[in-house]
Amino acid sequence: MDVEGNEPDPRFTLANERTFLTWLSTSLALSAGGVAMAAVPRDVFVPWVRTALAVVLVLLSALAAAMAYPRWRLVQRALRRQAPIPPLALAPLFGYGIAAVAVLALVLIVLAR
Structure with missing residues (x-):
């Protein structure tokens, strides 16, 4: 990693x-869930x-x-450049992906009973 910029407050780094x-x-946890689903x-x-x-x-x-x-x-x-934190572009993918798996699993659990 480049060391350009100032050392940020250690609390932010931690x-x-x-x-x-x-x-x-x-x-x-996702990997364990996938293995469990396969089993x-x-x-x-x-x-x-x-x-x-x-x-x-x-x-x-x-x-x-x-x-x-x-x-x-x-x-x-x-943090070192005192610039805005970049947005997490993949947040919707993780949120909707996990929600879709959970809803589908719930439907399958209910239908299996």
């Missing part, structure tokens, strides 16, 4: 680091739907992990 670690934790017995959900949900969760997991460090770096650069 908050940025906690956010980075939270993205990694979120990635791990659901065949008679609970339609197999292709179960697989699709698992794939979406694991893809979201990979995206969260892959974007964690670049996001940390962009925010750290903005």
Whole structure:
């Protein structure tokens, strides 16, 4: 990372680091959810739907992990330059993606009963 700019308040740097670690934790949780969805017995959900949900969760997991460090770096650069924090462009994708998986899983759970 470039060191251009001023050293930001350590509290901001540490908050940025906690956010980075939270993205990694979120990635791990999404991955675990995808693996769990893939392990659901065949008679609970339609197999292709179960697989699709698992794939979406694991893809979201990979995206969260892959974007964690670049996001940390962009925010750290903005802090050093005392510039506005860049918006999180992928927030809608994560929010709507996880919501869609949750709603579809809920529908399938209700229909399976």
